[in-house]
Amino acid sequence: MPFPKINLHIHSNYSDGKQSINHIVEKAIKLDLNYIAITDHFTNSWKAWVSTLNNYETISKYLEEISSYQRYLINNDKHLTLLKGIEVDLASSEQFIKDFIQLDKYDLVLFEYLQSYDTVAFLKNIINYWKKKITKLSDLPILGLAHFDPSYFVHGNLDTLMNFLKEYNIYFEFNSSYPSYYSPRYTSFFEKLEEYKIPVAIGCDSHRRSNLNDIEEPFEMIKYYNLEKNLEILLKTLKSKKLS
Numbered sequence: 001m002p003f004p005k006i007n008l009h010i011h012s013n014y015s016d017g018k019q020s021i022n023h024i025v026e027k028a029i030k031l032d033l034n035y036i037a038i039t040d041h042f043t044n045s046w047k048a049w050v051s052t053l054n055n056y057e058t059i060s061k062y063l064e065e066i067s068s069y070q071r072y073l074i075n076n077d078k079h080l081t082l083l084k085g086i087e088v089d090l091a092s093s094e095q096f097i098k099d100f101i102q103l104d105k106y107d108l109v110l111f112e113y114l115q116s117y118d119t120v121a122f123l124k125n126i127i128n129y130w131k132k133k134i135t136k137l138s139d140l141p142i143l144g145l146a147h148f149d150p151s152y153f154v155h156g157n158l159d160t161l162m163n164f165l166k167e168y169n170i171y172f173e174f175n176s177s178y179p180s181y182y183s184p185r186y187t188s189f190f191e192k193l194e195e196y197k198i199p200v201a202i203g204c205d206s207h208r209r210s211n212l213n214d215i216e217e218p219f220e221m222i223k224y225y226n227l228e229k230n231l232e233i234l235l236k237t238l239k240s241k242k243l244s
Ligand SMILES: [Zn+2]
Pocket: 009, 011, 087, 146, 205
């Protein structure tokens, strides 16, 4: 693969993953991955029955643990960059997200279940709120859409969606756990991603170590839809990102 190996969507045992952060990092080093992000679930909605990052104590423990591995990787010259992420369920209440997500603590925020224009408006609102709270735009974490399902938008006005992604610099994730989302019946959607130069990334939604490295298939899809330049945009952002 001519590109760095990235998996920006991994769950640990802080939510519904089976693996500890320690084990994820160890395995990622063995697999020669270049960028990984731990992105545990954050919700006060339907997923509340699984353990999630839903209180200050757990969140700060989680962040501190990832930070310690970030320091370890830097101090030991490992060729692996670890990002501090979180996966926000957009069915959570607005107040819950505003209260608990301290933006400056994260390198990456993924959003799951963007499935309607109402939710686009909801998300805009949240990001605008965050933007007001930071001093400079570069303090914003990288933002991405987790396992976005094109079927909800492909028959509507795609330009509205693309303009939103462009304006807020939100990337689209190719997720190895959801191959049906990359079906040729959504070609018009992927053409729009190319046209609007929307960044794309790879995430495996890894809940166990065995699929930490399932990046080949998403990468093939990126090539199939001529989106290598879009991946480069994301990689550039990753390289320039000062980890928080
Ligand atoms: Zn996930």
